[in-house]
Amino acid sequence: KPEPRGRIHLDYAFHDEDNVEMADGHRLRRARLGVSGSIDDDWSYQSEIDFAENGVGFRDAYLRYNGLDNGAITIGNFKVPFGMDELTSSNHLAFIERSLPTSFAQSRRVGVGYSTGGDNFGFSTMLFGQGVGTNNDRVAEGADEGFGFGARFYGTPIRTGDNVLHLGAALTTEDTASSEDETARFRARPESRVTGIRLVDTGTIENVDRINRFGLEAGYQAGPLTLQGEYLSVNADRQSGFSSYDFDGYYAQASYVFGSQRNYRGGAFRNPEPGSWEMALRFSSINLDDADILGGEEDNVTLGLNYYAAPNVRFMWNYISVDSERAGVSEDPNIFLFRTQVSF
Template structure:
């Protein structure tokens, strides 16, 4: 026998053996078990209502459904795919004080999401936002989900830090996150580990920079670790007591520059009153955060405090900190929905066909001034009214009073001590 023949023989042998395996992983005796099982059962069938002798119909092999998007699940649950998305349309009017902020409208988010499961144990999510006219990658990760309740996750995802940050924008009480959110790490490329128990959850990870950083820089990326632990002694449908702590440590990239800037809880303007400018010769950044939430029926309170410490080459650390507290109330009787597994808030479902109404109030403050860094301090009070017409369709109205201090001047580009008022509207649908 020639080597070619031997190779062909081995190849065919391998192929044939593979072909003998059932495609869905079931042992073949299941596929062939119909006759014998039906035969054994014939007496029983004769005594009760007739049972068809047909084999299981193929249309039972997948479940297809829609809640606006498309959901397809295999009958063994080991594969599923969901295609969905969201559209957030905003309008803002600025009652200006000293600086021009720019009234207008914008698409705040136009996102397509795909998530799914492969071969029982691999889950994934891929979401891209097109709101700015570019494709902005959001979540892009896959995870190993075989060791319940552990999960290993790899890709581009949010670092475990802050209740508000980890709550999807779709389910936030206010149109924008509070000022201290400027300090949180956000999404980066990383490898993470998640676990949850009856009342506890833990998440930790090691992260590089955002995947699209460093495009014109040959220096090394920064890297860091972050972790979040939560404890919810009460987590029922309408009653929640939640506590959490987050910590993160990051070595900055080779450029060794750090900057924090943030808009005044309104995305439509490009003005960023609070701006530290580039803080050069910065080595490491350490962040800590504390969070709590309380839900009792229609009423909820949520608060977070967070601070960061920037270590510089000359050993002069600078520290920034901020906090917020918010309260909301549903006069129509609904309750904020807490998801205890990821320890964050989820979708509000209206109780009636008229929808749910939520009234909310928030105070937030952020101080980016310390030593020679004059990033400014800002306080903001926001009143919000949300109308959840359907679980996936809501309208939001926010009215904010902004108070900036003498250093809140966009790193010298704006007049300081500006005190504008902001009216914002949002129409939101997700599917």
């Protein structure tokens, strides 16, 4: 029987602007409705759409086969296995938005995946194309869909009582869509989605044959203290006669929970118990400059405070200090971000 599910994430941002004007106010950041269910012991499905700010964007929409002795096969629109921050549900992130370099991740694509795991490891792989909603554009351009492949492995060399050490790596490689103008673009919002402004942006890069991504991830938990960090890089492999570009970034974050602790599960840290408070600190960095591409560099420091008011209800406050420079122009706003979150 299909069970309804969804989430509401409502953000408010106020900006201590530098030069660029940033609109203060609200953004209904996520407003998802969907269903999930099981057909029988072997088959399950999920279909969820985000209607935030009155748009329509598919999130997970898949059919899953759990009948293998070892692992599951998933067909549909779901996340490419790349990036610990990306693969952590937005309901469970320690900060309001994901880190700057997580903008390199593909997020969800249409394809088929296989995932397996045990007490001390997890492995996921996916053959993917583009995301839902790209069909009409491709058809208009007469472009064949570009396909790609990705895999992520993680292990937990330490997992004793309240102590967890998580180490992982992931890589993906994909063809750009086979249209005549094969392009790539990398850019990041300042860890706030209210303004919509991106301070770093490579612009459209032409003649890109293939995009390769590589990521390293590490996490450590000692009871109420959780540490997490990633290094993520992307390579735009261009057609013969054009030089390739490389961009990268990293982040390191710590959170401390008062009253309970985060829970490690499925290769990610999940929220602590209701009634808890959490303090969090993150440094994140992205570099979109390479050769003649002046996409800019940005370093953010975020201070966070979370209150877990009830099961699946939390309130989050983030102070983000932005330090960016693009083509010699510096832009250093401060952002005060507040989120109300409920999931169901």
